[in-house]
Amino acid sequence: MSGARARHWADIGESTSVGGILLLCAVHRWLGRWPFRICAYPVVLCHWLANATARQASLEYLRRLQAHTGALGAVPGWRHSLRHFAMFAETMLDKVLALGQRYPAARVRMERQDVLALVQSGQGGLIVTAHLGCLELCQVMADQVPGFRLTALVHTAHAERFNRLIRRLDAGSRVELLQVTDLGPADAVKLAERVARGEFVAIAGDRVPLRGGRSVVAPFLGQDAPFPIGAYVLGAALRCQVFTMACTHQGQGYVVRFQRFAERIELPRGSRDAALTGYAARYAQWMEAQVAQSPYDWFNFYPFWDQVTHDIRPT
Numbered sequence: 001m002s003g004a005r006a007r008h009w010a011d012i013g014e015s016t017s018v019g020g021i022l023l024l025c026a027v028h029r030w031l032g033r034w035p036f037r038i039c040a041y042p043v044v045l046c047h048w049l050a051n052a053t054a055r056q057a058s059l060e061y062l063r064r065l066q067a068h069t070g071a072l073g074a075v076p077g078w079r080h081s082l083r084h085f086a087m088f089a090e091t092m093l094d095k096v097l098a099l100g101q102r103y104p105a106a107r108v109r110m111e112r113q114d115v116l117a118l119v120q121s122g123q124g125g126l127i128v129t130a131h132l133g134c135l136e137l138c139q140v141m142a143d144q145v146p147g148f149r150l151t152a153l154v155h156t157a158h159a160e161r162f163n164r165l166i167r168r169l170d171a172g173s174r175v176e177l178l179q180v181t182d183l184g185p186a187d188a189v190k191l192a193e194r195v196a197r198g199e200f201v202a203i204a205g206d207r208v209p210l211r212g213g214r215s216v217v218a219p220f221l222g223q224d225a226p227f228p229i230g231a232y233v234l235g236a237a238l239r240c241q242v243f244t245m246a247c248t249h250q251g252q253g254y255v256v257r258f259q260r261f262a263e264r265i266e267l268p269r270g271s272r273d274a275a276l277t278g279y280a281a282r283y284a285q286w287m288e289a290q291v292a293q294s295p296y297d298w299f300n301f302y303p304f305w306d307q308v309t310h311d312i313r314p315t
Contacts, residue, residue: 040089048085054301058084061304062295064221069292087249087296091134094254098136107253108137118241119148124195125241127202128231128261128283132290133248133297135202138256149199151176151191188237195240202245205231205283206300208307215307216273218281221288225305227280235265244286248294257290 048055062076062084072080097103119125127150129135138150178187191201208215208226215226235242242261247254261282267275291298 036093037090040093041086044085044089045082048082051301053303054085055081057300057302057304061221061298061300064223064305065291065295068222069288071292071295084296088299088301091249091297091299094134095136098134103137104253108247109250109253109255111255111257111259119200122198123241124198125200125243126195126231126235126238127200127243127245128205128235129202129245130204130206130287130290131299132246132287133294134254135245135247137247137254138245138258149176149194150202151178151194151199152202153178153204188234191234192238195238201234201238203231203234204228205280206287206304216277216280218277218284220284220305221291223305225284226307227284229276229280231283232265232267232276232279235262236267239264244283246290248290248297250294259286261286 058081059076059078062072062080066072066074066076094103129152135152195201205228208228215228217224218227219225220227231242241263242265243258244261245256245258247256262279265279287298
């Protein structure tokens with residue numbers, strides 16, 4: 001993007017309405033998927049027309065994806081961006097269905113069952129995720145692995161509101177959202193205790209931290225982009241195994257890819273910045289592989305490559 005650098009993503013704000021989500025889910029529950037689409041798609045169109053920042057960011061991402069991978073098969077235009085927004089609306093429905101355990105489990109396929117064997121052994125760990133697809137459907141793991149529990153770290157003031165939504169949909173949910181605007185020592189101790197009990201902690205690796213945080217620069221879809229270091233700092237502090245996890249559209253359902261990222265995160269004192277940059281670069285490569293397989297499943301509707309950051313630049 002030209003001109004002044006973009007605002008931080010957190011300044012743009014959350015436009016998702018819990019009440020609106022519940023209303024559309026009620027439409028789906030009583031009338032089905034197509035009536036849901038009839039109700040949701042005009043809202044999607046209005047949002048696409050009114051939100052220039054999100055619309056331009058969507059087009060920028062899709063164009064970079066096509067130029068780097070050819071995944072779309074054509075130069076993206078407004079139809080591709082509108083489809084991107086529509087996919088987000090469909091995924092929001094699936095998120096709520098997943099939280100209420102009403103999404104058909106038969107439509108969710110798990111990859112890397114060998115990694116699930118490690119989960120079944122009772123070992124906890126850190127999961128580095130992204131704003132990709134419908135991560136809530138990873139609760140399918142809970143059906144396969146008794147005792148599976150997940151704490152998802154989020155940078156939103158709406159965390160408790162969505163926790164209430166989760167409890168309303170499924171009182172026995174094994175997923176908890178934990179707001180972390182600034183992860184301190186006390187939080188790290190609490191998370192370490194959960195991992196020691198065999199639980200998992202999930203943190204997104206594709207949004208730079210709120211002001212004051214640091215990020216590293218790594219190539220993504222053909223151009224350097226800022227990535228947060230929080231996942232790798234937390235992984236080093238927890239001293240546990242680290243995985244990546246995505247749940248993206250495939251056919252009429254989803255596929256969950258749960259892969260090992262590192263046995264341990266090591267940040268040597270003399271080469272800490274280089275190690276952080278290396279982990280971010282590896283994560284960016286993983287991200288490229290996910291979006292190449294499912295182009296419309298990445299939901300960062302802000303200028304990703306042009307964020308105001310506190311970067312660790314490679315020397």
